[in-house]
Amino acid sequence: MTKIEAIIQTSKLEAVKNALHEIGIEGMTVIEARGHGRQKGHTEVYRGREYTVDLIPKIKLEMVVADALVEKVEGAIVAAAQTGKIGDGKIFRSRIDDAIRIRNEERGENAL
Amino acid sequence: MRLNLVPRRWAILCFLFSCSQLWGLAAPAVSSAPTADVQAQRISNLEQQIADAKSSADNSWMLTSSALVLMMTGPGLALFYGGLVRKKNVLSTMLQSFAMMAVISVLWALVGYSLAFGSGNSFIGGFHNLFLRGIGLQPEPDYSATIPQQTYMIYQLMFAIITPALITGAFAERMKFSAMLLFMILWSFLVYDPMAHMVWGKGGLLNASLGGHFPTLDFAGGTVVHVTSGVSALVCALYLGRRLGYPREAMPPHSVVLSFIGACMLWVGWFGFNAGSALAAGGLATSAFVATHFGAAAAVIGWCLAEWCRNGKVSTLGAISGAVAGLVAITPAAGFVGPMPALVIGLVAGAFCYYMVAAVKARFGYDDSLDAFGVHGAGGTLGAILTGVFASSAVNPIFKDAQGNVLPSGMIDGNFHQILNQLMGIAIAWTLAIVGTLIILKIVDMTVGLRVSEEHEVMGLDLSQHGEEGYYWDVSA
16 A cells, blocks of 8 residues: 655645546545745735745645555646646655554555 | 505595695684794794704714714724734734723713813813713703714714724734733823813813814814824834834734725724714715715825835735725814815825835834834824815814904915914824823833733733634534
8 A cells, every 4th residue: 555645736636636536536635734845935015014935835635545556646646736837746655554444444455 | 456556545545634734734824813922933943843853863973973983993993903913813902992892981981071071171171070970962062062962972982992992003912901901091091081182172272163272173083093092002012012023023914804804894984983073964074074085095096006116016905004094194184175185185195104114114123013103193193284284164164263254274275374283283192192101101011011921922812811712723613
């Protein structure tokens, strides 16, 4: 099993969600996040005072999938979330040892 | 068809009834010639009815205006200020305004009205009207000949409420609630009541319509409300010092949306504040209403143009701040100027107040957190001066000689001396505000202490002072 964490632009959430549904991914967790990579922040001005906002609103998607699906999922996310500009986000992949469905205690890929 | 019959039947009944009424009225005239006494009695009855009708008309406008001015404090100002602070202080900021609606009201009933509007000397009223004794439903002709004095009293109360509430913008996010209460109670007695008496009270030193020594033109409270509160705000900001982390840390408004709603309510409420200050529902109220609106509109443009030139963008916060600045500046002038001078006053005030909050504040580094001085102190002072320039006897013939001939009002009217009187009023308001506020701050500082502890300031005043949160977060809710 593999965990895929994708940090994407907030405006791309719908497109990514739809793309994942199309390839049969049913479960995911969506987190409203803030952060920045190489993308610089922006400035806001309130009554002449300038503030630099460097932690930019982002969406973080988390899902654990069967290893066979990993490439497909990553491909779908990249295709849907890419604009080609700085700030499009990143995808992280990591191993998952086990999974448990709380309702009936199924384990492993059956729990996904 | 059946539906149509009913109204027709009613129409016939009404017609018959009207005929009988007419006949009844006309009957005495036909049957016997009236004596002079009867005729005099009827004329006097008629005059009484006309006076009653006028009183009802004026009173309905004044009660409406009173409600509008109360709405300026809550929710207007509370939302405007509440949106400008960080979210950990939203409730404490709103409560500071709301507390005035309760505390000042009670004080006003017990003592305040008597001190401000009771007869006394040139500087302050007396104790004749303590507990509102003698303040009934009969008009007080010196103040307003057509409305019950209780209406006048409650209308003036709404001004006494919003004035201290304006100051809270200067010490936002760092003053103890107990200290704020004590400060406001003392400020209301030591600064507001004397200033209101001097400008509007019987025998007041600056009263323009009741023969004051230095007749200052202040239609709706440019000096009484905005200069006193704005200057006191500056003194508070300097005395309390900056918020922790200011100006290094970012402290942007947590919700310009709330401020936007509040500012729009202020604009609407201000019609009660300025047009209501005509104390009647006649042409002067219309004139003040019109000037108020044009002043606000032009100031939005003034502020936004300044912002556009400096930042290359127009902001929502800038637009609403401009509106408030214009409303402040037009307040003393509202009942004395026509629409064109109102546009000029607004435009100048918008740009000037932007300069005060964006450039002057940064230059001197004081933390007038929500710009109570930059908008109310600066805008009020500018408005009071411009009132002396633009006041027109054609709009409001306030100055008359012994024979009752109308004299010129402002500088453009030909009364150059008026500028000096305006400056006198402004100087007294500044002095009273600075000295009074310093004394009060000292007293509060020595008794209950002014600022919350550092730990409490970091935690936020909502939690540390009131044990609650504006945006309660509970995962299971």
